[in-house]
Amino acid sequence: MDPDRAYERAELLKAFAHPTRLQILAELGKGTRCVTDMEDILPVTQVNISQHLTVLRNAKLVDFAQDGGTRCYYLSRPKLVEGVLSLITADHPVIRKTKEQIDREKTKGGKERVAVRG
Amino acid sequence: MDPDRAYERAELLKAFAHPTRLQILAELGKGTRCVTDMEDILPVTQVNISQHLTVLRNAKLVDFAQDGGTRCYYLSRPKLVEGVLSLITADHPVIRKTKEQIDREKTKGGKERVAVRG
């Protein structure tokens, strides 16, 4: 992965990487919500929710449609958001490898993982 | 999503959310690597790589097997790491919704939501 792409992907992940923002995204996964809806659910101030929504908007994870005085927020890349939420929610058992296992893997195929031999 | 889980999931995502760490994870996705392997590829110091590996280890995203003086690092939750990398690498078109679309979704009674005003 080249550094420029790594940088922009890290920026995207940073937008996800906050408890309040994760809760906002999970809530928007259930449907459109305005800021007062979120105030009822999250234990943080309106100002703070608004600030987090700004971060999420800048990352293009959410957007809103104006409805009179309120703003209806929704996921603007639902597949991405739901994919990430689903991955981090799932259980992923932690595996362990011994030096011997690693040696065996290496002989089965090189660094580049090009098929060398069966 | 309850706040405690949101907090721990945000911690996990923070481990991903750095350009150098993403590059390390992408590299480990290709196979086991020791620190000097990574030094050859990444434009950062050995000390810094080691620090990032500590973050990744604490998040249980990587682990290592000792091989004499070197440490063979590998992904300890490869499905999780590869899933996240694949999601953020893929193109996810940004969608936009109008107030009217949102209203229509609501009346179709799709997903659950909180009480709607007016």
Place this chain on the structure above:
DNA sequence: TTACGTTATAAGAAGATTCTAATATAATCA
């Protein structure tokens, strides 16, 4: 217009993260 409800922005302190420099530890080699 004024008042109210809803959401956003600004400024700054507090806290967390990251990088650099120096050093430490551990295994291997001569």
Place this chain on the structure above:
DNA sequence: TGATTATATTAGAATCTTCTTATAACGTAA
């Protein structure tokens, strides 16, 4: 043993992020 190679830790400054307080902007209703 001392030198060398490989990796980790510590400490601190620089930087970034977050939260708080105060306030601004916008839409609707009276």
